[in-house]
Amino acid sequence: MGIAEDLLRQADHLATYEGSNPSQASLRRAVSTAYYALFHLLVEAAALRWSGSPEAQTGVERGFQHGVMKSISIQFQKQTWHDWHGNQQPIPPAIRKVASAFVDLQDERHAADYDNHELWTMLDVQEILDLTRAAFQDWYAIRTDPMAGNYLLAMMLSKQRS
């Protein structure tokens, strides 16, 4: 079991271990952890496609930048994507859902970590965790599709040749 699954379980734990009246700190940490669960799911998937040494795989994982991943995920929410040859290719619905969840979770994580005025509730966080779990399931269903590889590669590269 990878760190992504561990983080998802930890997010669940943080949201529920205090019962029906969780602290804002726990809810915030749950949201932040949920984002990092999906983040690691994707960067681990990219590293696994790299057949180099474990050190090189770590290098691949470190090549990802949050802002770039967001802007590419915005592109992959749409129905089609211009591939590396400039041809328009349909994006499978599961990848579009993962990309959309990634954008959502990243913004939630930013609010949870940096916006002290934002208040969180059990339902907020439960919905965010549901969204994360659904993104995991969608990813597992689609991860061998060639478009999943394109999504990961595009997120790793800061620029796409036109």
Place this chain on the structure above:
Amino acid sequence: MTATIPTQEQVDRIARELAPDVVRIRLAVKPDWTDDLSLYFRVTLSDEASRREPLRQVTGLVRAKVAEELRLEDLDMHPYFRFRTQSEQAKLQDPQWA
């Protein structure tokens, strides 16, 4: 026809159509953390709707209805959705959700 930035009036109409599960939806148009102008929908659900399992059946319906009615796919702005219950909002008295 090009989709335009939605108004609170349009969002109120959708909320009424989604009643009694949805109590209200508040729209804010503001930059997200990367400064991209975005749509924030704060959805207050009835306590009864929030207890329904799975929760995503309710929240997914709200997301889909808002996206379809406001033609969000045609807009170059990402929609963010947040959900809370009527009881939670009553306790917090958060003006952004009122």
